[in-house]
Amino acid sequence: MEKADGADSGHRGTDHGARRAARADRPGGQAVREGCGWIQRLPGPAYRLALPGGGGQETVPPGDHCLRGSSVSERLGRGLLEHFEVVDYVVNGEGERPFAGLLEAMAHGRPAPEPSDVPGVFGRSVDGRVLGGGRSQLTRLDDLPVPDFDAYFQELRECSNLRTILPQVPVETSRGCWWHRAHSGRPSRGCRFCNLNLQWRGYRSKSPGRVADEIEVLSRKYSTLRFAFMDNVLNPARMGAMFEAIAGKDGDLDLFTELRVPVPRAVFSGMRRAGVRRVQVGIEALSTPLLEKMGKGTRTIDNVAVMKRCEEFDVENHSNLLLEFPGSDASDVAETLRVLDFVRIFRPLRIVRFWLGEGSPIAENPGAFGLSAVRNHPWYRAVFPGELAERLPLMVKTCRGDRERQRKLWGPVRDAVRRWRRDHDAWKRRFPCLPLLGYSDGGNFLLLRDRAVSSGAPKTYRLKGISRELYLACDEPRPIADLLREFPSISEVKIRAFLEDMTKKRLMFQEGDCCLSLATHENIRRFCPPPPG
Ligand code: SF4
Incomplete structure (x- = not known):
């Protein structure tokens, strides 16, 4: 929490009109700005204390309170103004220009700017309505x-x-x-x-x-x-x-x-x-x-x-x-x-x-994904009292849908990832500084070593001549049609048979008509910058 600008007015009223009137009496007032990160919903304990039963509003630092940050854009920011008397302004989206505009308005004889005076800022009108918003972003x-x-x-x-x-x-x-x-x-x-x-x-x-x-x-x-x-x-x-x-x-x-x-x-x-x-x-x-x-x-x-x-x-x-x-x-x-x-x-x-996150395309159109009854996640009840945990627009949502079916469906993948973790740890303990599938290039042949073995020596494969070239040509994902053009002297049948064999041995990966070699170069020269030109 940082203070910016001006003298302390000491004003802590709770009535919208009174707060605005008080600000109008003190040109060059004080702005207190609070950052709200993606995870952090409230800017520190001060606002928590401002909640009913939380310690009383007298604990909130004096000044005009302006929130900004990634978790107070659009509905999320408006909601804070609608429910927290202590919040005076919310920067909507990117903050530099709106916050500077707000400070300028406060410092230059416009001590109680209407929200609409400053693009990119939500605020309250005298009668307590939330106004303003919009965006004001830097170009460069x-x-x-x-x-x-x-x-x-x-x-x-x-x-x-x-x-x-x-x-x-x-x-x-x-x-x-x-x-x-x-x-x-x-x-x-x-x-x-x-x-x-x-x-x-x-x-x-x-x-x-x-x-x-x-x-x-x-x-x-x-x-x-x-x-x-x-x-x-x-x-x-x-x-x-x-x-x-x-x-x-x-x-x-x-x-x-x-x-x-x-x-x-x-x-x-x-x-x-x-x-x-x-x-x-x-x-x-x-x-x-x-x-x-x-x-x-x-x-x-x-x-x-x-x-x-x-x-x-x-x-x-x-x-x-x-x-x-x-x-x-x-x-x-x-x-x-x-x-x-x-x-x-x-x-x-x-x-x-x-x-499910507030504002995500799924949350905006839950029915299209078989979800319904979207509301704030119940864990917010630990932070916000009573109905506020329901009414305030908050970041993490819960909903009805196919959750239980999904949990069962993905069980085998959870198990497979557990095995992957266990095996990978064991293999890496045996070969800590080497890739589990690596190759060394002999110029006209490649030596591939598969170290994903729990005991004994790595499996070794030797690819000679055109096989070496085909393997190296698939260092990035390559459509098979590209390979056919690059290796016109080899028949399509032979190329496909080679790729099939490599894929069976888990030395290459294929998706549709695209293939990728999986072994990584072990030579230290891989870190060198490419030659100029
Ligand atoms: S839309 Fe996709 S790519 Fe873009 S930030 Fe979100 S997750 Fe990343």
């Missing part, structure tokens, strides 16, 4: 200043027991999601479970050089090498150049980012050289029909490819497998089990169950 993210974390680092220095921690600093390279499309007049699209984009309209990203400079400035200023990209999704058109620009700076960075597939090998390689050590990829499912139901716009084969890249470049993959998506069926489960048999050589995914 490069115009933003480098974030200032002085207060955080000062606090760390002051806490003797925290001095040894190595903080991870957030970096924002973009806002919104280019895949999520709503409010644009064009057909909407986006992941149907996702509500991460309530805060933004459209997609914008910083230029690659700006991101690299920002990280360099923050690293030197705060003596830290650990950064986490806060983006919903990186800009695919810029991420290659961005990671090359970061890799070109001094500093052994330790980076985390989220990713959306596909990620070409060259980009992944640059990402690793820039310092990315951990990723969370929007994998969600290992069945393309299920990915379609989810609105992901991705394919299983691209998910398998990114799991392989993580293995190849020694990047920890902390991605999820989303189970119990409404409307998923036995064929989705069967396909997932089939694919799990191929990816057992990669780091296991983490299982998460579907949950």
